[in-house]
Amino acid sequence: MSTFFLAIGLGLCILVFFVLYRVVFGPGVFNRIAAISAIGTKTLIILLIMGFVYGRVEMFVDISLVYALLNFIGVLAVSKFLEMEKEL
Amino acid sequence: MEVTLLIQATDDSFRILEDARKQAKGLLDSASILEDARRQAKGLLDSTVGVTSETRQMEKQKIQAIFKGAQEAKSSFQNFIATFFLLFVFWVLLSGKFDLFHLTMGVICSVVIAHLTHDLLLANVRVGETRVIVRRFITYIPWLIYQIILSNIHVAYLALSPRMPIDPHVLRFSTKLESDISWVTLANSITLTPGTITMDIKDGEFFVHALDKKVADDLHAGEMEDRVAHIFMEADHIYIQDALDVARIYVALRKWG
Amino acid sequence: MIRSSEDIIIRTVSRILVPFIQLFALYVIAHGHYSPGGGFQGGVILGASLVLLLITYGPSDTRRHISGKSVAVFSSLGVLIYSGIGFICLLLLGNYLDYGKLSGILHVTPAEARSLGILGIEIGVGFTVMAIMFSIFFDISSGGKPPEDEKE
C-alpha cells in the first residue's frame, strides 16, 4: 500500500508541474490565481499522503488542515485586493 | 383575530390544492385518454410536491410567530450558549484527550471564542424551525453529490473531447429566496452543478456563467431554487407552482378526456 | 482602505468559518507539545482568522471584535508572559527558561512543571504573533491613517 501511496503522490507532483505552466505563462493575473488555488488543493492531498507514507498521519492532518485554511484565506485576500485596486 | 383568519385562509388554500390533486388523480385513473397524454399527466402529477401535514403545521406556526413578533433573533445569551456547545464538541473531537486538564482548557477556550463570536456564527437563525431545516438539508446532500459527480463527468468529457463543444453564455435571474444561508446554498450548488458558475450577485440578481445553451435553460427552469426554498421553509412559491401544475394537468385531462 | 465586502456569499461563509478557525488556532497553541505547531503557528492562524474578518466585514466591524487598544495590550502581554516565566526561573536559581525549577512554586512534579511552563511560553508567543500579524495587516491596509472610530 505504501508503494501505491508513493505512486499517487508522484502523479500529483507531475500534475502540479502541468498546472505550473498556467502559473508561469498564463495570461493575466486571474489565471495565475486560479492555478495557484488548484495547486493548493493538490498540495493538501500530497501532505496527507506524506503522512501516511511516514506513518505519522495524526501530525500531518493538522498541517494539511492549516494549509487548506491559509489557501482559502489567501485566495480571498488576493481577489479582494485586485477588486480594490480597480476602484482606486 | 387576524391570525386565525390568516391561518384559516392558508388552510383553505391547502385544502383546495389537495382536493384538486385528488380530483386530478381520480380523473387520471378513470379517464380513457390517449396513452402519451396519460403518461405525461401522470409524470406531472408525480413531480408536484404534495402538501404534507408537516408543512401545513409549519406554515401555521410561521404565521403565528410573525404575528407574535417571535421572528426576531434569539437573545444573545441563548446564542452564546449554543455557540459554546458547538465549539466545545468541536474541541473534544479535535483534541481526543479526555483528561481533566485538557477538558478544562477546552471549556476556557470555548468560552472565550464564544464570547468573541456569538454574534457571527448564529446571526440569522430563525425561531423554532431548526430541526426540520437540518433534516431537510441532510436529505438534500445526496442529490447534491449526485449533481457534483455528473458535473465532473461533464467537465471531463469537455476537457478530453478533441473539438471541445462549448458555447458559453452569461445569464442573469432574480431569486425569491430571503435568508443569506439559502442564498449561499443556492450559489454554491450552482457552482457545483454541471456547466454553471455563480459569477456575481448584485441587488438580488444572480449572474451565472453557463457552458452551453442547454445548461442555461435547465437553470432557468428553477428546479434547484425550488429545492433550496423547500429546505429553508421559504416555500411560498412552491405552493403556487404546485397549484399551477395541478391546474395544467386538470386542463390537459379535460381537453383529452 | 479596505471596505467591507457587500458580497453575501463570502460574508456568510466567513461568518460561519471564523469561530471554528479561531478554536482550531487555540487547539494548535494548547497542544503544541504533542503535535506540530505551537505558539507561532497558532498565532498565525488566529491572525489569519482576524484578517479574514477584516477583508469581509471591514475595519469598523473588526474593531468591535478586537480594538486597537487590545491589540497593543496583547502584543505586550505576550512578551511579558514569555520573559516573566523566564525571569521567575532565574529567581528560583535556575537558568533562563529552566522550567523544571517552576515545580517549587506550582507544587507539582518537575515533569508536569516543564509541560506547564512550555504551555505558558506558547500562549505568550501566540498572543504576540497574533497581535503583531493583525496590526501589520491592518496598518498596511489602512494606509497608515488612524481609523475614524479611534478618534473619539
Next chain:
Amino acid sequence: MTSGAVILSTIFMLGGIFFFTTATIGILRFPDFFTRLHATGKGDTLAVLLCLIGLAIYEGFSLTALKIVFIAVFMALAQPTATHAISKAALRVGVQPWMKGEKEDDSSI
C-alpha cells in the same frame, strides 16, 4: 485492516486522481479564464473529496479519520466560495467572458 477497505480506498483514490487529471487538462485546454474556472472549481472539489474519503477509509475509524472528514467538509464549503470570489473580482475588473466564434486569445488584465 480488512482487504475490502483497502480496495475501496484504492478505488476512491484512483477516481480522485482521474478527476484531478481531467481538471488539469481542462485548465490547460479551455479557451478563457471563466471556462478554466469551471475546471478548477468543480474538478478539484470532487477530486479532493474523493481522495480524502479514500484516505479516511484507509485510516479506519479513529479521530484522525474524523479530522480528514473535517477537511473534506471545509473544502466542500470553501472551494466554491473561492471560485466565486475570483470570478467576481475578474468580472468587476472587466475581464470579458469568451463567446463562441471569437478568436482564442485571452489578453486579459
